[in-house]
Amino acid sequence: xxxxxxxVQGTLLGGLYALFAAGLSLIFGVMRLVNIAHGDLIVLAAYxxxxxxxxxxxxxxxxxxxxxPAMALIGYALQRGLLNQxxxxxxxxxxxxxxxLSVIIQNGLLEVYTADPQTLNAGALETASVAIGGATLxxxxxxxxGIAIAVIWGLQWTFYHTALGRAFRAVSDNQDIAQLMGLxxxxxxxxxxxxxxxxxxxxxxxxGIRTSFDPSIGGGxxxxxxxxxxxxxxxxxxxxxxxxxxxxxxxxxxxxxxPGWQVLAGHIAFLVILAVRPNGLFPRVxx
Amino acid sequence: MPDPILQTxxxxxxxxxxxxxxxxxxxxxxxxxxxIIGANGAGKTTLMRSITGLLTxxxxxxxxxxxxxxxxxxxxxxxxxxxxxxxGRQLFPSLSVKENLMIGAQVGRSGPWDLKAVxxxxxxLEERKDQASTSLSGGQQQMVAIxxxxxxxxxxxxxDEISLGLAPIIIKDIYEALPGIIGKGMSAIIVEQDITKALxxxxxxxxxxxxxxxxxxxxxxxxREDISRAYFGIE
Ligand SMILES: Nc1ncnc2c1ncn2[C@@H]1O[C@H](COP(=O)(O)OP(=O)(O)OP(=O)(O)O)[C@@H](O)[C@H]1O
Ligand SMILES: [Mg+2]
Numbered sequence: 001x002x003x004x005x006x007x008v009q010g011t012l013l014g015g016l017y018a019l020f021a022a023g024l025s026l027i028f029g030v031m032r033l034v035n036i037a038h039g040d041l042i043v044l045a046a047y048x049x050x051x052x053x054x055x056x057x058x059x060x061x062x063x064x065x066x067x068x069p070a071m072a073l074i075g076y077a078l079q080r081g082l083l084n085q086x087x088x089x090x091x092x093x094x095x096x097x098x099x100x101l102s103v104i105i106q107n108g109l110l111e112v113y114t115a116d117p118q119t120l121n122a123g124a125l126e127t128a129s130v131a132i133g134g135a136t137l138x139x140x141x142x143x144x145x146g147i148a149i150a151v152i153w154g155l156q157w158t159f160y161h162t163a164l165g166r167a168f169r170a171v172s173d174n175q176d177i178a179q180l181m182g183l184x185x186x187x188x189x190x191x192x193x194x195x196x197x198x199x200x201x202x203x204x205x206x207x208g209i210r211t212s213f214d215p216s217i218g219g220g221x222x223x224x225x226x227x228x229x230x231x232x233x234x235x236x237x238x239x240x241x242x243x244x245x246x247x248x249x250x251x252x253x254x255x256x257x258x259p260g261w262q263v264l265a266g267h268i269a270f271l272v273i274l275a276v277r278p279n280g281l282f283p284r285v286x287x
Numbered sequence: 288m289p290d291p292i293l294q295t296x297x298x299x300x301x302x303x304x305x306x307x308x309x310x311x312x313x314x315x316x317x318x319x320x321x322x323i324i325g326a327n328g329a330g331k332t333t334l335m336r337s338i339t340g341l342l343t344x345x346x347x348x349x350x351x352x353x354x355x356x357x358x359x360x361x362x363x364x365x366x367x368x369x370x371x372x373x374x375g376r377q378l379f380p381s382l383s384v385k386e387n388l389m390i391g392a393q394v395g396r397s398g399p400w401d402l403k404a405v406x407x408x409x410x411x412l413e414e415r416k417d418q419a420s421t422s423l424s425g426g427q428q429q430m431v432a433i434x435x436x437x438x439x440x441x442x443x444x445x446x447d448e449i450s451l452g453l454a455p456i457i458i459k460d461i462y463e464a465l466p467g468i469i470g471k472g473m474s475a476i477i478v479e480q481d482i483t484k485a486l487x488x489x490x491x492x493x494x495x496x497x498x499x500x501x502x503x504x505x506x507x508x509x510x511r512e513d514i515s516r517a518y519f520g521i522e
Contacts, residue, residue, distance in 0.1 A: 163393075169381040170390050176341050177377045179361040180370075182394030182439070 003256070005135055010252035012137070014245030015145030016210065019203035020225030021232075021240045022152060023196035029235045030168045030192040031087060033094050037102040039222030041197060044105055045071050045204025046213050047113055049120050060120040060205050068201040075197030079190040087189070102218065109215035120208035144206050148244070151199055152237050158195070159237075168192055220263075227270040233280030242281065246273070291350075292317045292443055292474045293338065293369075298348045300330070300337050300498075307333040308498045315443065320475045322489035322506060324482055326518055329495040331478045332374050335447050338476075339371050340364040351443075365394050370441035374448050374478075376432040378420040385416040387431050391438030398440030399471055405434035408464060426457035433461070433468070443474045450481060462488065482514060496520050 024038050035041075045067055052063040082101070086093040128139040159165035170178040171188045179185055207213060207221070228247050232239030247266050254265020273281065293315040300308035307330050315321050325331050336342045338349060340361035349357040356364055370391075378387050388405055406413035409430040415423060420431055429449055436444055450458040458481075465488055469475045479485035486492060486506045494502035494517035502509070502517030 163389075166382060166386050166390055167393070170379045173379040173381050174377060176361070177373060177379070178390075180339060180341065180365055180373070181390050181435070182362045182365040183390075184360065184362045 001134070003253075006252045006256045007249050008135055008137065009141065010249030011245050012141035012145045012248070013252060014228075014241070014248030015141070015148035016203065016206055016244070017224050017228045017247050018148045018241040018244030019144070019151060019199065019206065020221050021228035021244055022148075022155060022237065023200045023203070024222075024225050025229045025232075025235070025237060025240050026155065026192060026196045026199070028229070030172050031189050032091070033083065033087065034091075034098070036095060036098040036222065037105060037218075038098075038200070038225060039220065040102045040105040040109075040218030041071070041200050042204045042207060042221045042225075043213055043215060043218045044074075044109065045197075045201040046120065046208035047109055047118070047215075048201070049205045049208050050113070050118055053120060060122050060209055061125070064202060064205055067205060068198045071197040071201035071204075072194040075193040075195075075200075076190040078197075079193035080186060083193065084186045084189055106215050106218060113215065115214055115216070117212040117214045118208070119212045120205065122209040126209060140206075140209060144210070147202060147206065148241060151202060152241050155195075155199070156237050164191065224266070227266065230280055231270060231273050233283035235284035236280075236282045239280060239282035246281075290317050291315060292319075292352055293476075294350045295334075295338070296348055296350070298334075298337060299345060300333050300342055302333075306498065308337065311495075311498075311500055313493060313500070315474050315476060318472060318474055319491065320469055320477065320489045322485035322492040323476060323478045323495060324480070324485050324492060324514070324518065325495035325501075328497075330498040331495055332447055333498075334495065335371060335373075335445050335476075335478060338364075339369060339445065362394075365439060366396070368396060368440070368442035369445070370436040370439040370443075371445040372429075372432045372436045372447060372449055374451065376425075376428045378428055378431055378435075380419065380421045382420060383417050384412055384420050384423065384431055387420050388412070388434050388438055391435035392440075394439045396440040400437040400440050402438075405437060408437075408467065409434060425453050426460070429453060429457075429461060433464075437468065441473065443476070444469070445476045445478070447478045448480060449477075450479065450484065458484070494518055 020042060024035060027033050027035050048067045048070055049060050049063050052058060052066050053060050082097065083094065086097045125140055129136050130139060159168060167183050167188050170181065171183060171185050175185050224247060228243035229240055231246050232243030246269060250269035251262045251266040255262035291314045295311050295313045298308055298311040299306060311334060323331050337344050340359050344357040346357055347355060351367055351369065356367065379390065382390065388402060411427055412430055412434060415427065420428060423431065449461060462484060477485060477489060489506045492504055492506045492509060493500055494514065496517060502513060504513065
C-alpha cells in the first residue's frame with residue numbers, strides 16, 4: 001500500500017514535470033530551439049506570482065490571470081527582440097544566448113528578490129486532501145495533474161485544429177515556403193514563445209505553491225523538464241506527460257528507498273530509458 | 288505589350304561569393320503568360336526566388352505594379368498578390384491535403400479561388416483531403432501545390448518546373464488544366480525544361496544561360512535555331 005501510494009504521488013508529481021516540459025517541447029518542435037533559460041523562466045514566473053500576490057492580496061491561482069499574459073508578452077518580446085536573431089543553420093548561437101539569458105535572469109532575480117527562499121501562500125489548498133480508495137491525495141497535486149492534462153490537451157488541440165497550429169506546423173516543416181504563404185516566421189516564432197511562456201507561467205505558480213523557491217533552482221527544473229521531454233519522445237506532447245509521470249514515479253520510489261535518492265532515481269530512470277530507446281518512448285513519426 | 292505587372296531591372300543574385308544572376312531585365316505584361324527556359328543551373332529557380340522575396344535583392348531591382356518590391360520579405364510580396372508553385376512541390380508534410388490548401392489562403396486575399404473551386408478543378412483532392420500530403424502520388428502532390436498557390440488568389444503566379452519528375456500522361460493533364468487556371472485574368476511565369484510545352488502555353492519566352500538573359504522573343508515566331516543558341520551558347 002505504501003508503495004502504491006508512492007506510485008500515485010509520483011504520478012501526480014509527473015503532472016508538474018509535464019508542465020515544466022510542455023513549453024520546452026513546443027519551442028523545440030516549432031523552431032528547433034533548445035531553451036537553456038527555460039527553468040529560470042519558470043522561476044521568474046513564480047516570482048512574478050509572488051509580486052502580484054503580495055501587492056494585491058490575490059490568491060496565487062487567481063494571480064494566473066495576470067502572470068500568464070505577462071509571461072506571454074515577455075515571451076513574444078524575447079523572441080522578436082533577441083532569440084529570432086540567433087536562429088539559423090548553426091545550433092550553437094541559440095544555446096549560447098539562452099545560456100547567457102539564464103545567467104541574466106538568475107542575477108536579476110537575486111538583485112530584486114534576494115536569495116531568501118520564498119513560497120506562494122495558497123492557504124487551505126496547500127494542505128487540503130481527499131481520501132480516494134484508502135489513499136489520501138493532496139488536492140494541490142490532484143489539481144496540478146488535472147491542469148497538466150488540460151494544458152496538454154489544449155496545446156494539442158491548438159496544434160491540430162486551429163489556424164495558429166497549422167502555421168506552427170507549416171513553419172516547422174519548411175520556413176521558406178511558409179513565408180511564401182504569407183506567414184512571417186519571426187511573428188509565428190514570437191507567438192510560439194508567447195504560448196510556451198504562458199504555460200511556463202502556470203508551471204511556475206504551481207511550483208511556487210508546492211515548494212519554496214529561490215533564484216538558483218531554475219537549472220534543476222530545466223533538467224526535469226528536459227528529461228520528461230526526452231523520455232516521452234521529442235515532438236509528442238502526450239508522450240511528454242507520460243515522460244513526466246515516469247520521472248515523477250521514479251523519484252518518489254527512489255525517495256521511498258532512501259530520501260537522498262529522489263533526484264538520482266529520476267536521472268537513472270532517464271538514462272536507462274535513453275539507453276534502451278534513444279528516441280524516447282513515443283517519438284513522433286516523422287513525415 | 289500590355290502594361291507590365293512585373294519588371295526586373297539590372298537584377299543580380301548571389302549565393303555567398305557565387306553570382307547566379309547578372310543584370311536580368313524582364314517584363315511581364317498584365318494578363319500575360321511568360322515562359323522561362325534554360326539548361327540546368329541556368330538560374331531559373333534563383334530568378335523565381337528573387338522575385339518572391341526568398342532571396343535578398345539589391346534596391347530598385349524589382350517592381351510590381353509600379354511598386355518597388357526588391358527589399359520586401361516573402362510574406363509581404365505574397366500579400367501583394369504574387370504566388371509560387373515551387374520547384375519540387377515542397378508541400379508541408381505535417382499538414383493534410385486540405386490544410387496544405389488552406390494555408391495557401393493565409394494571405395487573406397479574396398477572389399474566385401477557395402477550397403470548393405480547387406476541388407472542382409482537381410476532384411481527386413477532395414477525396415484525399417484528410418490524407419497526409421506525403422501519401423499522394425507525384426501528380427496529385429503537384430495538384431496540391433498548384434491549388435495551394437491558387438488559394439492565395441494571386442494576380443501573378445509563378446510555376447517552377449511543374450512537370451519535373453511526373454509521368455507524361457500526368458504532365459498532359461496538368462497542362463490541359465493550365466488555361467482554366469490562368470484564364471481568370473491572372474498573369475503567369477512558367478519555368479519549364481520542356482521547350483515545346485513552354486512555347487505552347489506562353490505568349491513570350493525568355494531563355495536564361497549562366498545567369499544571363501540569352502534570348503527574349505515572341506513564343507510563336509521564335510526559331511529552333513535561336514533557342515538552341517540561347518540554350519547552349521553554341522553557334
Ligand atoms: N543554395 C545555393 N547555394 C549555392 N549555390 C546555389 C544554390 N542554389 C543554386 N545555386 C547555384 O546557382 C546556379 C543557378 O541555380 P538554379 O537552381 O537557379 O538553376 P535552375 O535554372 O533552376 O536549374 P534547374 O533546371 O536544375 O532547376 C547554379 O549554378 C546552382 O548551382
Ligand atoms: Mg530550378
